[in-house]
Structure formats: C-alpha cells, structure tokens
Amino acid sequence: MTTDADFRTGYIAIIGRPNVGKSTLLNNLLQHKVSITSRKEQTTRFRINGILTDHRTQYIFVDTPGFQKQYTNRLNTAMNRVVSQSLLDVDAILFVIEAMQFNQRDADVLKILPAHIPIILVINKIDHLSDKSQLLPFLSKIDTARFAALIPVSAEKKIQLTQLLETIRAYLPLNQPFFDKDEITDRSERFIAGEFIREKLFRLIGDEIPYSATVVVDQFKLEGSLHKIHATILVEKPNQKAIIIGKKGEKLKQIASEARKDMERLFGEKVYLEVWVKVKSGWADDEAALRNLGYE
Structure with missing residues (x-):
C-alpha cells in the first residue's frame, strides 16, 4: 500500500x-x-x-x-x-x-x-x-x-x-496505516457470526428475551469455500427457550436462515449453520460466566 x-x-x-x-x-x-x-x-x-x-x-x-x-x-x-x-x-x-x-x-x-x-x-x-x-x-x-x-x-x-x-x-495524527487497506474490522469472522445470530434475536423476538440471551459459537470451520458453523443461544429460563424455538421450530429456523444470509453476504462464501438453544440461569449476573463469554 x-x-x-x-x-x-x-x-x-x-x-x-x-x-x-x-x-x-x-x-x-x-x-x-x-x-x-x-x-x-x-x-x-x-x-x-x-x-x-x-x-x-x-x-x-x-x-x-x-x-x-x-x-x-x-x-x-x-x-x-x-x-x-x-x-x-x-x-x-x-x-x-x-x-x-x-x-x-x-x-x-x-x-x-x-x-x-x-x-x-x-x-x-x-x-x-x-x-x-x-x-x-x-x-x-x-x-x-x-x-x-x-x-x-x-x-x-x-x-x-x-x-x-x-x-x-483534521483531528487525526500523521501516521502510516495500521491495517491493510482491505481490512474492514479487527474482529474475526467467528465473532461476527455470533453477533449476526444475536441480532436476529433482537429483531425477531419480543422485547425482553433478547436481553436475557447471548450466543456462543461452538464450532467455526472452513472446508474449502464452505463455512461450517455450529452455535448455541443461551437463555436464562425454559419458557424463553420455547419462545425462541417457536412452534415446530419455525422461529429458530427463521433466526438461523436470516443470520446465515448475512454471513454469506459478508464472507462472500456459502455458510452451513446449525443453531441450538440452551438454558443457563443467571448468566447475565455471573462474573465468571460473563468472562467466559467474552464480556469481561
């Protein structure tokens, strides 16, 4: 450059x-x-x-x-x-x-x-x-x-x-670039994949549940030009899990489908995505859990 x-x-x-x-x-x-x-x-x-x-x-x-x-x-x-x-x-x-x-x-x-x-x-x-x-x-x-x-x-x-x-x-110092010209973020594709799933919770689920949920990317592998991603949505209560899954699993399928399309647009390659939902009570007020989830 x-x-x-x-x-x-x-x-x-x-x-x-x-x-x-x-x-x-x-x-x-x-x-x-x-x-x-x-x-x-x-x-x-x-x-x-x-x-x-x-x-x-x-x-x-x-x-x-x-x-x-x-x-x-x-x-x-x-x-x-x-x-x-x-x-x-x-x-x-x-x-x-x-x-x-x-x-x-x-x-x-x-x-x-x-x-x-x-x-x-x-x-x-x-x-x-x-x-x-x-x-x-x-x-x-x-x-x-x-x-x-x-x-x-x-x-x-x-x-x-x-x-x-x-x-x-006008307020930036004279400096040579710190990143390559084609880089758009310092965050990994793995991190962004989890965020795209979490965004769909905020957009597709009712007002309170997204604040009680987070996403963990359990597996992120590149096989040729295919991204294989397995992720888990963590919630605090069993009824929240049921709402996210939805009738016959339709809501969870919608969340995964829309997140996958966003990933494919950004990555420029095909994505295979599987998403599960698990209950982890009190994670949002547990210091050790937050640290393990990358919040601390």
Whole structure:
C-alpha cells in the first residue's frame, strides 16, 4: 500500500446513549455491515473496530455499547466499562445524539468524555425533521462550546457522511496505516457470526428475551469455500427457550436462515449453520460466566 507524507491514521470512538444510531453510522461509513443493529436499545454489547481506508486516511472507528445507568447487573456494568475504556486511547470522539432529543441520559454520557480529546457532536436522524430550521433553537440549549465541530447527519440515509469524514480527518495524527487497506474490522469472522445470530434475536423476538440471551459459537470451520458453523443461544429460563424455538421450530429456523444470509453476504462464501438453544440461569449476573463469554 503506497502512502504519502500527509497520510493520517487514527482511532475514533463512537459514543452515545443507547439507540441513537451508532452502529448504523459505523456500517454506513464503512459501507459494510460489521456491527449489528435493531430498533431495541443496547443491541451492541462489545467494542468493535471498523476500518475505513482511502488514499489519504485510515479511519479506525471504535463502536461501543450505549452508555446507560438504568440497569445495574454485571452485564450492563461490563458494557459501561467497555465504553469508558474505549476513550483511553483514541484521537477523536464522535458524540452521537438524536436530532431534537437531548436528555439526562445524553448528559450522563457527556460527563464521561475526556476534555483533552477533540469531540465532534454528531446530530443524527436529521431526515426525521420536517423543518430543518428547528435545529438551531435545539442546539442553543446544549453547551456547544465543548465541541470541536458539529455535524448534522442521517446515518440511515447516508446524508453528510462525506462531510463528517472530512471533519474527522483534521483531528487525526500523521501516521502510516495500521491495517491493510482491505481490512474492514479487527474482529474475526467467528465473532461476527455470533453477533449476526444475536441480532436476529433482537429483531425477531419480543422485547425482553433478547436481553436475557447471548450466543456462543461452538464450532467455526472452513472446508474449502464452505463455512461450517455450529452455535448455541443461551437463555436464562425454559419458557424463553420455547419462545425462541417457536412452534415446530419455525422461529429458530427463521433466526438461523436470516443470520446465515448475512454471513454469506459478508464472507462472500456459502455458510452451513446449525443453531441450538440452551438454558443457563443467571448468566447475565455471573462474573465468571460473563468472562467466559467474552464480556469481561
């Protein structure tokens, strides 16, 4: 990969309360799906680095769980810790809020952001505004002096993302690239396979169950051009297992089928996927279990 003296490389944390569109923003900046999304809060549980490289810049975006204080079990404590630790070694921060929505939960996130790192305020979902002139009165209620720049965007509609990248670039240090130009994430295909299954739980199962479930990839083998994947969905109660399996196993088949299609799109190869459901009571509040599952 050829570079020049003005090449910039840096880490950019994407921070915000749950459900402001952080993962959608990452995926559409990369033009690849590496971070799972749903309309439910706290779909993202892990730190995921997404890498975008052009002829002048390598952007290493750090997607994080939504920071929140509502729930205090060990799982949520671990996710908040991921957010705080992700701020320790970045060159810039994207603080993502929703247009016309700034409340105590946003203020709680702002309090944990370090003062010495440039913060770009990203006002997302501007496509939902019928009158764009509403933005100025809205922003006047926020202490905008704290921010190095303010960029209104629509992550979903890909509005002003090029402008956002140009703004970020100014705050990245002169550096040669850390990753090969074709890499889009530092996470393994095995990890992403588990996340794609977990996303389908958030999208296809009722409001509460996805928060009581996690996914373990038991086997991930490449045989020629075929990915053979065996995975287990862990839940806390027997009735949750029954709901995920569904009548005659139809719901579980739908979860596996949709996850497999996402994997094939990203991997560019065929996937054979088998998914089971098991009960593991109390896993979300068990420190040893969380560590074994990769949350600590």
